[in-house]
Amino acid sequence: MTTAPVVRAEHLRKAYGSTLAVQDVSLTVERGEIYGVLGRNGAGKTTTVEMIAGLRRPDGGTVEVLGLDPTRDAATLHEQVGLQLQESALPDRLRVAEALDLYASFYADPADPADLLDLLGLAAKRDAAFKDLSGGQKQRLSVALALVGRPQLAILDELTTGLDPHARRETWAVVEAIRDAGVTIVLVTHLMEEAERLCDRIALIASGRVAAVGTLAEIVRLAHGEQVLHVRPEAAVPDAALLAALADVPDMRDARVADGALVVRGGGALVQDALVALARAGVRTTDVRLERASLEDAFVSLTGADADPSASTDADPRPATTAAEV
Numbered sequence: 001m002t003t004a005p006v007v008r009a010e011h012l013r014k015a016y017g018s019t020l021a022v023q024d025v026s027l028t029v030e031r032g033e034i035y036g037v038l039g040r041n042g043a044g045k046t047t048t049v050e051m052i053a054g055l056r057r058p059d060g061g062t063v064e065v066l067g068l069d070p071t072r073d074a075a076t077l078h079e080q081v082g083l084q085l086q087e088s089a090l091p092d093r094l095r096v097a098e099a100l101d102l103y104a105s106f107y108a109d110p111a112d113p114a115d116l117l118d119l120l121g122l123a124a125k126r127d128a129a130f131k132d133l134s135g136g137q138k139q140r141l142s143v144a145l146a147l148v149g150r151p152q153l154a155i156l157d158e159l160t161t162g163l164d165p166h167a168r169r170e171t172w173a174v175v176e177a178i179r180d181a182g183v184t185i186v187l188v189t190h191l192m193e194e195a196e197r198l199c200d201r202i203a204l205i206a207s208g209r210v211a212a213v214g215t216l217a218e219i220v221r222l223a224h225g226e227q228v229l230h231v232r233p234e235a236a237v238p239d240a241a242l243l244a245a246l247a248d249v250p251d252m253r254d255a256r257v258a259d260g261a262l263v264v265r266g267g268g269a270l271v272q273d274a275l276v277a278l279a280r281a282g283v284r285t286t287d288v289r290l291e292r293a294s295l296e297d298a299f300v301s302l303t304g305a306d307a308d309p310s311a312s313t314d315a316d317p318r319p320a321t322t323a324a325e326v
């Protein structure tokens with residue numbers, strides 16, 4: 001098995017007229033991973049993956065997929081790359097099994113449609129017409145169609161947009177099953193929770209550029225350091241006195257008081273150093289809690305974007321205090 005990356009994109013650029021959709025995107029997708037391309041609507045995610053898929057020719061930069069040029073070697077790559085694009089539609093009356101058989105006929109060595117229907121939980125729907133499928137079932141069928149050519153790479157764009165939380169979770173399980181079957185996946189999403197749940201590595205895209213790339217843990221660390229410490233003083237202490245007590249804590253990036261509790265962010269030996277500094281200042285503490293900074297915090301910090309839950313039109317299973325979308 002080769003260890004060469006499945007996708008290697010360098011300094012990709014693409015404009016539509018005067019709109020510079022992708023300004024400078026470089027990314028490398030390794031074999032076997034689920035690679036997330038995460039960003040707000042209009043950030044340039046779809047344009048990026050369309051260049052990777054060979055559907056658009058870059059204005060600048062280079063892209064290689066499985067060692068080939070997606071535009072020049074489109075015919076060869078068609079057999080190797082499965083593509084599920086946003087809002088794929090099929091004729092209303094086409095039945096699930098018919099659609100799969102039709103797509104299978106495009107390939108020399110297709111997957112067994114029955115196996116795919118099992119994998120995607122659609123076996124009971126094999127005779128259902130496209131128009132009678134639920135949103136989640138339609139999405140899963142579109143994934144099945146992307147996989148029928150037995151691709152090495154599957155590109156899945158906004159796979160769960162518009163699905164309810166239950167259908168979304170089912171679809172996530174399918175993506176994991178596909179990865180476990182050996183397919184490398186590029187997953188375009190604007191859902192934080194989806195990226196957190198599924199992706200081995202993530203490229204955060206903002207305004208046509210890569211704001212950060214890495215594992216979730218790396219991105220969070222890059223943005224905030226590793227730790228967020230919440231401490232509540234036993235007795236009321238003026239805010240200024242609390243903050244003054246922490247003034248010399250090494251590796252502290254931020255400290256603030258909210259509702260009488262201190263929230264301290266930083267790296268290194270933050271917890272120990274902050275608690276010692278408070279003790280030295282005579283502040284007795286209770287309710288000490290350490291929190292992992294979330295991907296959403298990291299996104300806001302790295303891209304300067306304002307995570308605004310009201311911008312969302314999707315059902316979001318998480319509490320309203322956290323924005324699930326970027």
Ligand SMILES: Nc1ncnc2c1ncn2[C@@H]1O[C@H](COP(=O)(O)OP(=O)(O)OP(=O)(O)O)[C@@H](O)[C@H]1O
Pocket residue numbers: 016019020021022039040041042043044045046047048190
């Ligand atoms: N065919 C097109 N013609 C003109 N402008 C386009 C076209 N496709 C995309 N754009 C513009 O390019 C920018 C990037 O769009 P793109 O679809 O790549 O972003 P995205 O991150 O995938 O967003 P979304 O999640 O909304 O699809 C946006 O400003 C968009 O309006």
